[in-house]
Amino acid sequence: MDLTSLHEENIQVITVQEQRIDAAVALAFKDRMRELTEGGARTVVLDLDHVSFIDSSGLGAIVAAMKNLSPDRRLVLAGLTVAVEKVFRLTRMDSVFGLYSTVDDALKALRG
Numbered sequence: 001m002d003l004t005s006l007h008e009e010n011i012q013v014i015t016v017q018e019q020r021i022d023a024a025v026a027l028a029f030k031d032r033m034r035e036l037t038e039g040g041a042r043t044v045v046l047d048l049d050h051v052s053f054i055d056s057s058g059l060g061a062i063v064a065a066m067k068n069l070s071p072d073r074r075l076v077l078a079g080l081t082v083a084v085e086k087v088f089r090l091t092r093m094d095s096v097f098g099l100y101s102t103v104d105d106a107l108k109a110l111r112g
Contacts (some may be wrong), residue, residue, distance in 0.1 A: 001028035005036045012041035021058030033065040045106045049079030080108040
């Protein structure tokens with residue numbers, strides 16, 4: 001699973017460099033997220049701009065990544081495509097995660 005990470009102040013931005021988060025890659029996604037977020041920033045922004053498809057396994061993997069963070073840390077999502085955002089809204093997971101149109105929008109809101 002190709003994920004890239006960069007840090008901005010006390011915010012970590014992880015970008016998914018894949019088009020799909022589905023059953024075929026869900027385990028690799030969870031493992032890679034655990035590696036990248038271990039002992040990291042208080043807030044993690046998951047950039048899903050490249051992701052055009054997510055299934056229930058992918059959704060579960062993102063929830064697992066959130067739960068893997070300590071209670072004083074949070075995971076927010078940015079750059080959701082129309083199809084991916086629809087999955088989050090239909091499953092009401094948009095009430096669990098903060099959703100932002102772009103990474104820049106997320107960074108502005110989180111810094112303010």
